[in-house]
Amino acid sequence: MDIEITKISGGVTAPRGFRASGVHCGLRKNKSRRDLALIAADCRCSAAGVYTTNKVFAAPVGVTRAHLSDGYAQAIICNSGNANTCTADGYDKANLTCARLAEELGIAECDIAVASTGVIGQPLPIEPIITAIPALAAALDGSPDGSQSAAAAIMTTDTKLKEYACEFKLGGASKQDAAVKLGGICKGSGMIEPNMATMLGFITTDAAIEPAALQAALKSVVCDTFNMVSIDGDTSTNDMVVIMASGLAGNTRITAPEGEDYEIFRAALLTLCTRMAKSIASDGEGATKLLECNIANYYDADGARKLAKSVIKSSLVKTAMFGADANWGRVLCALGYAGVALDTDKIDVRFRSKSGEIAVCSGGRAIPVDEEKAKEILSRDYIYIDVDCGCGSAAATAWGCDLSYEYVRINGDYRS
Amino acid sequence: MDIEITKISGGVTAPRGFRASGVHCGLRKNKSRRDLALIAADCRCSAAGVYTTNKVFAAPVGVTRAHLSDGYAQAIICNSGNANTCTADGYDKANLTCARLAEELGIAECDIAVASTGVIGQPLPIEPIITAIPALAAALDGSPDGSQSAAAAIMTTDTKLKEYACEFKLGGASKQDAAVKLGGICKGSGMIEPNMATMLGFITTDAAIEPAALQAALKSVVCDTFNMVSIDGDTSTNDMVVIMASGLAGNTRITAPEGEDYEIFRAALLTLCTRMAKSIASDGEGATKLLECNIANYYDADGARKLAKSVIKSSLVKTAMFGADANWGRVLCALGYAGVALDTDKIDVRFRSKSGEIAVCSGGRAIPVDEEKAKEILSRDYIYIDVDCGCGSAAATAWGCDLSYEYVRINGDYRS
Numbered sequence: 068m069d070i071e072i073t074k075i076s077g078g079v080t081a082p083r084g085f086r087a088s089g090v091h092c093g094l095r096k097n098k099s100r101r102d103l104a105l106i107a108a109d110c111r112c113s114a115a116g117v118y119t120t121n122k123v124f125a126a127p128v129g130v131t132r133a134h135l136s137d138g139y140a141q142a143i144i145c146n147s148g149n150a151n152t153c154t155a156d157g158y159d160k161a162n163l164t165c166a167r168l169a170e171e172l173g174i175a176e177c178d179i180a181v182a183s184t185g186v187i188g189q190p191l192p193i194e195p196i197i198t199a200i201p202a203l204a205a206a207l208d209g210s211p212d213g214s215q216s217a218a219a220a221i222m223t224t225d226t227k228l229k230e231y232a233c234e235f236k237l238g239g240a241s242k243q244d245a246a247v248k249l250g251g252i253c254k255g256s257g258m259i260e261p262n263m264a265t266m267l268g269f270i271t272t273d274a275a276i277e278p279a280a281l282q283a284a285l286k287s288v289v290c291d292t293f294n295m296v297s298i299d300g301d302t303s304t305n306d307m308v309v310i311m312a313s314g315l316a317g318n319t320r321i322t323a324p325e326g327e328d329y330e331i332f333r334a335a336l337l338t339l340c341t342r343m344a345k346s347i348a349s350d351g352e353g354a355t356k357l358l359e360c361n362i363a364n365y366y367d368a369d370g371a372r373k374l375a376k377s378v379i380k381s382s383l384v385k386t387a388m389f390g391a392d393a394n395w396g397r398v399l400c401a402l403g404y405a406g407v408a409l410d411t412d413k414i415d416v417r418f419r420s421k422s423g424e425i426a427v428c429s430g431g432r433a434i435p436v437d438e439e440k441a442k443e444i445l446s447r448d449y450i451y452i453d454v455d456c457g458c459g460s461a462a463a464t465a466w467g468c469d470l471s472y473e474y475v476r477i478n479g480d481y482r483s
Numbered sequence: 484m485d486i487e488i489t490k491i492s493g494g495v496t497a498p499r500g501f502r503a504s505g506v507h508c509g510l511r512k513n514k515s516r517r518d519l520a521l522i523a524a525d526c527r528c529s530a531a532g533v534y535t536t537n538k539v540f541a542a543p544v545g546v547t548r549a550h551l552s553d554g555y556a557q558a559i560i561c562n563s564g565n566a567n568t569c570t571a572d573g574y575d576k577a578n579l580t581c582a583r584l585a586e587e588l589g590i591a592e593c594d595i596a597v598a599s600t601g602v603i604g605q606p607l608p609i610e611p612i613i614t615a616i617p618a619l620a621a622a623l624d625g626s627p628d629g630s631q632s633a634a635a636a637i638m639t640t641d642t643k644l645k646e647y648a649c650e651f652k653l654g655g656a657s658k659q660d661a662a663v664k665l666g667g668i669c670k671g672s673g674m675i676e677p678n679m680a681t682m683l684g685f686i687t688t689d690a691a692i693e694p695a696a697l698q699a700a701l702k703s704v705v706c707d708t709f710n711m712v713s714i715d716g717d718t719s720t721n722d723m724v725v726i727m728a729s730g731l732a733g734n735t736r737i738t739a740p741e742g743e744d745y746e747i748f749r750a751a752l753l754t755l756c757t758r759m760a761k762s763i764a765s766d767g768e769g770a771t772k773l774l775e776c777n778i779a780n781y782y783d784a785d786g787a788r789k790l791a792k793s794v795i796k797s798s799l800v801k802t803a804m805f806g807a808d809a810n811w812g813r814v815l816c817a818l819g820y821a822g823v824a825l826d827t828d829k830i831d832v833r834f835r836s837k838s839g840e841i842a843v844c845s846g847g848r849a850i851p852v853d854e855e856k857a858k859e860i861l862s863r864d865y866i867y868i869d870v871d872c873g874c875g876s877a878a879a880t881a882w883g884c885d886l887s888y889e890y891v892r893i894n895g896d897y898r899s
Contacts, residue, residue: 123819123827123847153815153827155848187812188849304816382798386891396603399569400720403539411539411569431539432571433604472888475802 070334071235073246074342078214078230081250082273084109084313087213088206089220092199094148094185094192101220103196105203106252106269107142107172112311114140115282116180117289119306125150126157127181128307130165134177138278140311141174143269144203145182145221147254151191152183152304160193167197171204180309182267184223184254187304218252221267229253229346235335237274237328239319247274247316247332249339253308255347266347268293268308270339274332275314276321283324284333285310292340295372295465296348297380310336348466349449353473356388357449362463365456370407371463377405378452379467388450389469393418393441395427398452413457420447486750487651489662490758494630494646497666498689500525500729503629504622505636508615510564510601510608517636519612521619522668522685523558523588528727530556531698532596533705535722541566542573543597544723546581550593554694556727557590559685560619561598561637563670567607568599568720576609583613587620596725598683600639600670603720634668637683645669645762651751653690653744655735663690663732663748665755669724671763682763684709684724686755690748691730692737699740700749701726708756711788711881712764713796726752764882765865769889772804773865778879781872786823787879793821794868795883804866805885809834809857811843814868829873836863 079087085108089101116135118128134140144164151157161181169176183191207213218230232250240247255266276284289308314320321329349357360378365371378384381401387394395416402409416428422444427436444450495503501524505517532551534544550556560580567573577597585592599607623629634646650662671682692700705724730736737745765773776794781787794800797817803810811832818825832844838860843852860866 121816121819122825123815150812153812153844153847153849186810187816188810188844190849304812304819389891394602394604396566396569396720399539400537400603403537403720409538428569428604431569433569433606470891472891475805475886475888475891 070331072335072338073234075232075234075248077211077232077250078218078252079106079250079269079271080209080211080214081232082248082271082313083315084273085271086207086209087217088203088208089216090199090203090206093195094146101216102146102148103199103203104145104217104220105142105207106217106271107207108311108313110313111139111141111178112313113138113276113278113281114309114311115278115285116307116309117286119303121304123153123304125152125183125305127151127161127183128305130158130161131180131182131307131309134165134179135309137177138282139178140180141178142168142172143180143182143309143311144168145267146196147184147221147223149185149189149191150183150187150305152187154188154190156190160191163193164196167200171200182305182307184221184267184305214250214252221252221254223254224352225254225350227346227350229343231339231342233335233339235331237316237318237331240316247318248272249335251339251343253343253347266293266303266306268343270308270310272310272312273314273316274312274321275316275318276312276332277323280321280324280329281310281312284329284336288333288337288340292337292344295376295463296344297376297465297467345466348468351468353471353476354468355448355471356469358388358452358467358469359450360452360454360465363453363455364459365461366408366459368461368463371461372465373405373407374402374454375463375465377401378454379465382470385467385470388445389471391442391445393425393427393436393438393445398454399428399431402454410458415455415457417453418444419451419453420444420449422447486747488751488754489650491648491650491664493627493648493666494634494668495522495666495685495687496625496627496630497648498664498687498729499731500689501687502623502625503633504619504624505632506615506619506622509611510562517632518562518564519615519619520561520633520636521558521623522633522687523623524727524729526729527555527557527594528729529554529692529694529697530725530727531694531701532723532725533702535719537720539569539720541568541599541721543567543577543599544721546574546577547596547598547723547725550581550595551725553593554698555594556596557594558584558588559596559598559725560584561683562612563600563637563639565601565605565607566599566603566721568603570604570606572606576607579609580612583616587616598721598723600637600683600721630666630668637668637670639670640768641670641766643762643766645759645766647755647758649751649755651747653732653734653747656732663734664688665751667755667759669759669763682709682719682722684759686724686726688726688728689730689732690728690737691732691734692728692748693739696737696740696745697726697728700745700752704749704753704756708753708760711791711879712760713792713881713883761882764884767884769887769892770884771864771887772885774804774868774883774885775866776868776870776881779869779871780875781877782824782875784877784879787877788881789821789823790818790870791879791881793817794870795881798886801883801886804861805887807858807861809841809843809852809854809861814870815844815847818870826874831871831873833869834860835867835869836860836865838863
């Protein structure tokens with residue numbers, strides 16, 4: 068199947084039928100930082116979500132899971148600055164936020180997804196949110212500015228605003244504008260080690276698709292994208308990825324997770340989520356480099372994922388990359404404790420970047436390495452660690468970042 | 484059972500029948516640093532070992548496992564400066580080391596345990612080791628100096644020499660000196676996240692005990708001590724703990740893993756290994772604080788261990804402790820992704836140190852915290868994180884350290 072997916076500018080307001088906004092409501096002390104975001108659809112949307120697998124999860128995660136259980140939603144509201152987790156009144160406040168927003172937008176409370184990100188265990192100040200909802204709704208904007216404001220409002224220690232969009236064709240899409248669009252904003256640069264969802268990711272599309280097919284597409288794509296990112300091995304209590312589909316592209320409705328149109332949609336979603344996942348990894352707290360570990364020729368895909376994640380998570384690999392040190396023994400070590408079968412004698416390892424590539428290990432044994440060349444390759448800001456397991460045909464890719472002094476500074480002093 | 488276990492000074496030469504030495508053979512450039520250690524018994528000993536579970540393991544791990552499979556040993560030789568792992572001739576060199584030492588000491592090659600620690604994937608220079616063996620044997624010393632020299636020779640990035648000893652009584656021990664002794668040396672401050680054994684630990688005892696009982700005692704003790712330490716989540720390729728029992732204390736021989744004498748021996752070994760494990764955690768690379776997580780009132784011991792380890796391993800908990808920040812939400816988050824059942828609403832968390840204690844979470848919810856007091860408590864160098872799960876009676880303890888700038892510096896620049 069030859070699928071053409073084109074990157075376009077913009078974010079969640081690129082697809083037809085969506086507006087977004089972001090304001091400063093007062094959860095953050097710095098008045099120049101937005102801390103409350105809204106994405107609203109012009110019509111009720113098919114919706115799907117994936118959530119943290121952490122047994123300690125935030126109140127908004129519980130509320131959103133319940134609200135989206137019928138497969139429909141029309142708005143997403145998200146605050147930064149406080150996680151609304153592990154406090155006595157977390158559910159009350161998440162529900163109150165939804166009720167007030169439903170009233171303001173004139174939609175059903177159960178069609179609202181709510182999310183929070185920030186410090187755990189401190190009561191969420193609810194007044195600033197309730198007070199700001201009218202202004203937040205009034206600021207809704209279908210232009211790229213709306214998406215940017217929302218993307219800015221969900222940032223915590225992120226250093227870069229993250230929004231992406233793409234377009235592609237589906238059968239029966241409106242003739243005057245044949246393209247279907249997908250757009251997304253996300254945040255996350257610490258406490259990132261998803262098991263099911265990850266960080267916060269909000270995606271919109273104007274594709275017409277049934278909730279069950281949308282959920283299937285999202286779940287399968289998250290598994291190979293957001294779930295393959297690890298910044299520090301900590302699975303957050305607040306992770307969620309939510310997608311809303313307005314259906315306004317006029318394509319022939321996708322009714323089940325099968326068929327050519329579903330596969331095209333899934334491929335486009337995979338492309339978008341891969342970009343979002345990589346943007347999160349490269350903006351990891353204190354990161355100076357994006358790391359990509361490619362596992363090739365392993366027995367099965369699940370094992371390959373575990374191997375890729377194990378390498379990306381290793382503190383010793385991460386610090387070696389920070390120091391541009393071709394200490395590939397640490398890569399083998401991390402493969403060895405990934406908890407899956409391994410034929411050490413068949414493993415090849417190669418480091419690669421824009422400066423070239425260098426083989427460092429063949430058949431599980433050292434290869435003489437030109438340390439100067441290795442240093443040059445590892446000094447770039449996007450490093451590939453390619454592992455050939457020599458025992459099958461499955462592959463997987465994981466993304467992460469190096470471990471720097473800055474990570475320690477950020478997390479040793481987060482609340483100050 | 485009331486067991487009296489007394490700490491005594493010294494290390495592996497404290498028990499009767501053992502001598503030790505450590506020399507500089509040339510694997511390290513710095514001539515003032517010892518890099519080759521030997522522990523030798525006057526007689527053939529009951530012996531037991533536990534080894535890394537990493538599927539990529541060092542050649543000396545494979546050789547030692549084979550040599551100790553009959554339950555006997557008489558000497559342990561260990562080099563620092565090179566891991567002898569993932570190289571084409573690793574086994575040849577580990578075997579050659581044993582053969583030459585066997586000849587020098589006049590003992591069987593298969594009664595020698597061999598270990599290495601250092602960089603992975605670089606061929607082990609064997610000449611310096613072979614050349615130094617006569618001097619190493621000649622330096623064998625049954626006084627505390629011998630143990631100290633050996634302990635110094637196995638250090639890598641360790642900042643402190645680690646040797647411990649204790650004495651206790653067993654039935655039938657020689658009347659002129661009723662006490663049985665245990666002594667140990669160990670190393671390890673990075674790549675420490677054992678699954679079965681951990682780092683390098685060499686233990687001696689003059690107790691008379693059968694190999695099977697010795698193996699049972701070691702295995703059960705390691706599970707609650709060395710395996711409960713995590714510095715950086717990386718399970719090394721070279722971990723091993725080996726114990727030799729000379730039998731010279733003259734106690735009634737312990738023939739099976741049961742009975743009062745076995746329990747006393749096991750309790751003494753637990754005491755020794757707990758001290759060794761804590762010394763490793765507090766000397767973690769870049770560590771400024773020793774962290775101890777105590778899980779109480781959980782359903783079962785295995786789950787309690789997983790919870791304790793999860794907290795100790797969390798990069799976010801570790802950096803918070805480095806910054807003396809009472810960010811207990813990160814503790815709950817780490818409990819939540821430990822992969823075991825949890826009733827969040829029953830969890831209490833408390834921080835404790837020599838400066839006092841402070842409850843921060845009750846029934847899974849925030850408690851108003853005096854941040855000044857919390858800061859004072861967390862500014863000490865030994866922090867207890869006490870978690871009450873409120874759902875059973877099992878307990879577990881894990882040890883680790885904070886994550887500092889220094890960890891990043893050490894591991895970003897290890898080989899330079």
